Amino acid sequence: MTGRRRGHARLRTLTRARVVLAVASTAALLAAAACTPAPRQSGPAPAGAQASGAVEFWHPFTDRENDAMNQVLADFRASHPKIKVTVKGGQDDAKMTQAIGAGNGPDVGLSYSTDIVGKFCSSGAWIDLNPYLKRDSVDLGAFAGPVKQYTEFNGKRCAMPVLADAYGIYYNSDLFAAAGIANPPRTLAELADDAKKITVFKPDGSIKVAGFLPLFNFYENSPAHLAPAVGATWLARDGKSAIGSDPAWKDLLTWQKSLVDWYGYDKLEAFRSSLGDEFSADNAFQKGQVAINIDAEFRLAFLADQAPNVKFGVAPLPTRDGANYGAGYVTGNVIGVSKTAKNPEAAWELVKYLTANTGTIVKLANGLKNVPTTTDALSSPALEAGPEFKTFIQIFTNPRSSTTPPSPVGPAYQEKFQDFLSSYQAGKVADLNAGLKDVDNQINQLIQLGG
Amino acid sequence: MVAPTVRLADRRVTRRSAAPARRSRIRHTLTVLSFMAPAVIGLAVFLLYPLASAVYFSFTKFDLISTPHWVGLSNYRAMAHDPTLRKAAVNTLYLVVVMVPARIAAAIGSALLLTRFKRGGGFYRTLFYLPALAPPVAATLAFVFLFKPGTGPVNTMLRSVGIQGPLWFNDPGWAKPSLVLLGLWGVGDIMIIFLAALLDVPQMYYEAAELDGANAWQRFRYVTWASISPVITFVAITGVIQTLQYFTQAAVAASVASGQATTGGGISSTFGYPLGSTFTYPLWLYMVGFRYNALGYANALAVVLFVVAFAATAVLLRRTFRGETTR
Numbered sequence: 001m002t003g004r005r006r007g008h009a010r011l012r013t014l015t016r017a018r019v020v021l022a023v024a025s026t027a028a029l030l031a032a033a034a035c036t037p038a039p040r041q042s043g044p045a046p047a048g049a050q051a052s053g054a055v056e057f058w059h060p061f062t063d064r065e066n067d068a069m070n071q072v073l074a075d076f077r078a079s080h081p082k083i084k085v086t087v088k089g090g091q092d093d094a095k096m097t098q099a100i101g102a103g104n105g106p107d108v109g110l111s112y113s114t115d116i117v118g119k120f121c122s123s124g125a126w127i128d129l130n131p132y133l134k135r136d137s138v139d140l141g142a143f144a145g146p147v148k149q150y151t152e153f154n155g156k157r158c159a160m161p162v163l164a165d166a167y168g169i170y171y172n173s174d175l176f177a178a179a180g181i182a183n184p185p186r187t188l189a190e191l192a193d194d195a196k197k198i199t200v201f202k203p204d205g206s207i208k209v210a211g212f213l214p215l216f217n218f219y220e221n222s223p224a225h226l227a228p229a230v231g232a233t234w235l236a237r238d239g240k241s242a243i244g245s246d247p248a249w250k251d252l253l254t255w256q257k258s259l260v261d262w263y264g265y266d267k268l269e270a271f272r273s274s275l276g277d278e279f280s281a282d283n284a285f286q287k288g289q290v291a292i293n294i295d296a297e298f299r300l301a302f303l304a305d306q307a308p309n310v311k312f313g314v315a316p317l318p319t320r321d322g323a324n325y326g327a328g329y330v331t332g333n334v335i336g337v338s339k340t341a342k343n344p345e346a347a348w349e350l351v352k353y354l355t356a357n358t359g360t361i362v363k364l365a366n367g368l369k370n371v372p373t374t375t376d377a378l379s380s381p382a383l384e385a386g387p388e389f390k391t392f393i394q395i396f397t398n399p400r401s402s403t404t405p406p407s408p409v410g411p412a413y414q415e416k417f418q419d420f421l422s423s424y425q426a427g428k429v430a431d432l433n434a435g436l437k438d439v440d441n442q443i444n445q446l447i448q449l450g451g
Numbered sequence: 452m453v454a455p456t457v458r459l460a461d462r463r464v465t466r467r468s469a470a471p472a473r474r475s476r477i478r479h480t481l482t483v484l485s486f487m488a489p490a491v492i493g494l495a496v497f498l499l500y501p502l503a504s505a506v507y508f509s510f511t512k513f514d515l516i517s518t519p520h521w522v523g524l525s526n527y528r529a530m531a532h533d534p535t536l537r538k539a540a541v542n543t544l545y546l547v548v549v550m551v552p553a554r555i556a557a558a559i560g561s562a563l564l565l566t567r568f569k570r571g572g573g574f575y576r577t578l579f580y581l582p583a584l585a586p587p588v589a590a591t592l593a594f595v596f597l598f599k600p601g602t603g604p605v606n607t608m609l610r611s612v613g614i615q616g617p618l619w620f621n622d623p624g625w626a627k628p629s630l631v632l633l634g635l636w637g638v639g640d641i642m643i644i645f646l647a648a649l650l651d652v653p654q655m656y657y658e659a660a661e662l663d664g665a666n667a668w669q670r671f672r673y674v675t676w677a678s679i680s681p682v683i684t685f686v687a688i689t690g691v692i693q694t695l696q697y698f699t700q701a702a703v704a705a706s707v708a709s710g711q712a713t714t715g716g717g718i719s720s721t722f723g724y725p726l727g728s729t730f731t732y733p734l735w736l737y738m739v740g741f742r743y744n745a746l747g748y749a750n751a752l753a754v755v756l757f758v759v760a761f762a763a764t765a766v767l768l769r770r771t772f773r774g775e776t777t778r
Contacts, residue, residue: 101516217711218710219710270618274599274602416535422724423726423727438534441532445529445533449748
């Protein structure tokens with residue numbers, strides 16, 4: 001082969017290599033561009049600028065809740081004629097995450113669960129709202145402590161609260177009177193005593209009426225909702241699991257297991273299998289099959305609609321020693337502006353309207369039957385709040401009430417713990433301390449993989 | 452060895468005659484490629500690209516939103532210390548080993564039965580096929596309510612004849628067999644394939660076997676089974692792949708049985724109920740990816756699932772081909 005032909009061959013090889021390299025680089029760039037959409041705007045516009053344009057808003061509501069949201073959005077359209085809002089109801093978090101990841105996310109997204117706040121803040125799926133809050137002088141002091149906690153992660157406030165849920169107990173007044181109990185329990189020990197007094201067994205030993213059904217994962221009996229009863233903590237300052245190192249959890253589990261053992265785990269499971277679905281008209285509390293139930297303010301609407309004849313009372317969650325009585329678990333819906341928002345200013349305007357405008361919050365609270373999140377809305381005379389609802393407002397505003405902390409792995413720490421509790425209450429855990437340590441390890445591994 | 456000597460003039464002649472031949476070959480290749488293009492593009496876009504992406508992301512820490520970070524084999528190493536993965540893999544393996552053969556046996560049995568009907572065959576075919584038409588979520592909901600221990604009609608009927616029925620989907624020991632029963636109820640999808648295969652077996656084979664003195668079992672083993680064995684292989688392979696991806700029925704059955712079918716915040720907290728007995732591999736993959744934000748680990752799980760499905764398919768095909776060669 002001549003030098004010139006060798007040169008040509010090398011040139012061809014080089015050209016081919018360059019083409020392959022160029023194609024590969026373009027493909028990689030396209031893939032990277034497709035996977036990691038850039039934010040459309042680096043920060044808020046100067047104060048005083050009027051927002052305008054189109055905004056796409058996704059939320060999970062359907063039926064009655066969707067109607068309530070539509071009414072508020074109609075008000076927004078009337079007061080903001082320059083902003084055109086397109087709404088998609090019935091959307092879930094997974095769909096929203098994928099859409100934002102693909103660069104086609106909604107401008108504004110609303111989630112049922114605070115579990116997404118950690119991952120949406122840490123990944124940047126929702127933008128930091130602090131600059132907007134500062135520019136528009138939105139007073140965060142008007143929001144309760146847990147609400148501020150579950151809308152922020154590592155100093156980044158990427159979410160705002162759209163109403164809240166406060167958890168306490170519902171008790172059946174007739175069953176309490178029949179058992180000779182005058183007042184709802186204030187401590188966990190009283191709760192266990194009352195449950196035993198009210199429980200009725202059938203002649204074959206199976207449960208006919210349960211005073212309290214202590215199984216974790218029955219309806220709202222989750223560790224998150226019971227944690228305020230003992231002041232248990234989920235995550236340490238470094239973001240790792242604190243479950244194994246917090247003795248409060250051990251106190252709660254020991255109390256719960258002793259009550260499960262009093263009933264008999266198999267009897268409880270058999271009884272649970274005979275009960276209706278939580279959000280159906282066959283709900284066990286509504287049917288008088290369970291006398292004391294952990295639940296939130298939204299149950300009031302179900303009781304009024306599906307079981308108007310049930311006589312009941314509501315009270316804060318019983319606590320370990322009565323010291324923290326009055327506090328409870330607080331959570332709620334959260335809303336944020338996507339990093340892919342085409343019109344962040346108009347998106348923020350909608351978020352602000354839904355979360356910081358007293359009239360809107362009250363109207364939405366009356367429609368959705370949830371707790372409003374600001375002090376002005378809570379004290380508004382327009383708020384429809386009966387005596388039972390007021391109990392939940394007191395739980396919500398109690399300074400010792402708490403929530404589940406945002407984490408970049410969402411609800412992983414709660415659900416891994418719940419898995420363990422299922423085994424524990426079934427009597428399949430020989431060493432509680434070792435089991436809790438193992439839970440810590442599993443949670444920490446997930447935090448490492450996803451956080 | 453002597454090198455052949457070719458004169459320059461001869462080479463030019465050969466080149467001149469080779470040029471149209473090469474052009475013709477290129478034209479032919481382009482024609483073939485243009486006909487294949489839709490399929491090739493489809494495969495590349497919808498199979499090879501996602502597969503390659505999954506393999507790449509399995510070596511990264513990725514949350515679907517921010518830029519992936521290369522972590523090497525960390526995700527694969529983490530699998531060795533993941534007890535939830537072990538539990539999910541064991542449950543999925545149970546379903547593959549028990550449900551796939553059970554469904555094939557039930558489908559062949561019911562198809563054989565249907566070939567016997569002289570009258571009303573169409574009615575019974577429809578009846579057997581009907582559950583397979585129901586959407587998986589609706590079918591599972593209905594099935595779990597049928598087997599609800601306290602109030603469901605199955606246990607009510609059992610009680611009426613003096614039998615205390617089990618807790619079915621509420622009992623960790625019975626939950627997986629109940630899922631198998633659910634699979635058997637909806638066996639119509641593969642029953643119809645076996646029915647077509649059975650009706651395709653030439654009648655003369657049976658007549659010849661009868662003349663040779665074959666009894667009913669021998670006729671089934673050496674005529675029916677032998678004739679439909681390629682169909683059995685096909686159904687077994689698709690069944691294994693589908694069962695490795697078993698998601699909807701396990702998720703819905705667990706949430707309905709736990710009494711929390713309609714919670715707003717998502718139903719994944721009930722996945723696996725009771726006591727993790729219905730927790731399958733794809734459920735864990737979904738939770739890790741879309742609930743816990745660990746898309747890199749989820750992709751590693753997906754790659755392993757793909758490898759397992761591929762290996763199972765290869766083993767089944769190999770056994771079938773070996774069997775055919777032996778025959």
